[in-house]
Amino acid sequence: MKTPLEQALPTTRRGFLQLGLMGTATLALGSTIATLTGCTSPLEQNSEYKFLQPNDREFFAALIPVVLNKSFPGDADYDAAMKTTLLALDDLIYTLQYHNRIQMRQLFDALSFAPIRIAAGASWASWKDMSPKKIDDFLVSWRESMIPQKRMGYVALSKLIGICWYAQPASFAATGYPGPPTKIPTPVANKTSITSNISTAENS
């Protein structure tokens, strides 16, 4: 398991996600300071999350109801819908290949650091204390930014949240999607799914 510093440094050095006017240096500084001052929060031991640290989850928990608006929590209980969506986000981001995964890490680390939040168009307040209006303003400012990296950040965040929620059956009532047919698997030799038969292989 890499420490947050190790996770942050290789990318900040190369400055993948350059937040334009703020400059690579500011971001590198912000991301590194966030790490050094303990403003990032490593994964808890035995966490059910594979990628999203407590700070990242707080960030998404603030964004999710704003991005999803009246479709959330749909048919589900609010906390249950939030948990399901966070776990789906965690799974998706964990599955991204290195380049995109590291860009996500860097984005989250930077946005967890108040001075970067201000520079990025959000507010000094932590994400959980930010009003929905302020979060919406932040999203709109990134969407309409002249800086390609901010627009990419907007598209990435809204896409990730969208696909992780609207693929959930709890959202179907909100979209009017009647859902797929029910699939009844057909067992073969008493099995309905594939198990390994590695022991039968000829190893040379």
Next chain:
Amino acid sequence: MAKKVFEEIRGITDPILEGISNGWVTLDAGDYTENSTLEADVAIIGTGAGGGTTAEILAKAGLKVLLIEEGPLKSSNDFKMDERQAYKDLYQENAGRMNKDGSMSILQGRCVGGTTVINWTSSFRTPEQTLQYWGDKFSTKGVSKDEMAPWFAKMEERLNIAPWALPANENNAVLSRGADALDIPWKVIPRNVAGCWNLGFCGTGCPTNAKQSMLVTTIPSAMDEGSQLLYSARAERLIMDDKKVTGIEVTALDKNYRPTGITVTVKATTVVLAAGGINGPAMMLRSKAPDPKGLVGKRTFFHPTIFSFASFEQEINPYYGAPQSIYSDHFQWDTVDGPVGYKLEVPPLHPGLTSVLLMGHGEAQFDELNKLPNLSSMIALLRDGFNEDSQGGSIELADDGSAIIDYPINDYLWEGVKRTHLSMAELQFAAGAKAVRPAHTEAKWETSWEDSKAAINKLDYSASRALVGSAHVMGGMTMGEDLDQCVVGSDGKYHYLDNLYVIDGSVFPTSIGANPQLSIYGMSCRLATGLAEKLTGKKLS
């Protein structure tokens, strides 16, 4: 209120489970607890359109074949038409694959059967103009229209490819109706299906095995001949001795697609690379395979795909019915190598994917998704690679050796994007849409073609504003005899290694100008037959 067309699917036999129960050798690399070695006459890296086609031909010629697949082995019992499960099990990066600057989302398969398991079944022969261009510009031999025709015919028969015989669903009918109103020619799409239920879930793995993907056709046939399948197994690098490949170092992956720490070494007399235009070149770069002109991973093409949404009074139910059945090439071949041409088609709209395509958030996006049953979309596939301003992307390696796809959308392509927005909006209004919005973060819903046209003409076309997607990965290992541009010979042999063959869509010198699966099948059938004849000394065709 929209209703389900089918409530339940049952009684579908699972050919993979049956095969395993009948003694197929399928090996989950994640289960190995110590480093191991496997041997074969031919090792094939990748099990998609290229690898699957090649495996059947080589196995039937009597060669001992080992298939290596990075993704998991899933089959019809697992295909529940559930976006969550499908993206996780069957797609590269959980359907979240993007290019380097995030301006293009890429849908690509990652499972036994590759993208053929999750594609929308559209099957076109490579257009004559494209084949001609390859011969003229890259000295690719044996790929003229007449030379390729028998290979396409063979694969059309093998995979039951024929124009869709049922009426188009409402989503596709928007394209034909709009085209008729504007006097634009359109045609019915040929599909590789047998006994299709017209459900609409091709993209989440066919639940009825009607789609004639590699998973239910060539791979079972190769397995019946005694081939072995190693899955959850990433070909990390080639092991080379001078100009010969002696083996492949394979990384075993766990259920989360992370290395287990175990390496399987595959030894083979001949190696076929069929891992597609992203992962294939990345494996070559990791291997530091000889490439004197630095061409590996260059000229990667994607058919950058542009979206336009339309809302209708009547229900469209864009998630049900054969996802693609109508197309128009009206804007495709005005010139071969001038401003970018494009094919018009229709995508299915399931809610998870649709939320991504709509590119928005908050109340505005809720209002759009809230009317999903009345929503329709059209797509335009840009034919990249035919102009000096369209040289394609390049594959780079990240620190951990994984691929980075450097494919910036340049002004040549943006000019085309804007034209596609205009043509699609005009078609959608002509088909009776009450409002249209191109997939662009600044675009609003407009209620007339005139307003829409004026609005599109004012939009700023740049990265992460207009939506660009791709479901077609091509190029990266250019085929032809011109050594200044090509790394693979017209017989599929890698120019700089004696026993490495590349047989998949990565050999295409440009994009195709049509959904590429039949192009890959036909080309692979030709190359694999030649290879089988060379290896066995017997005449097959």
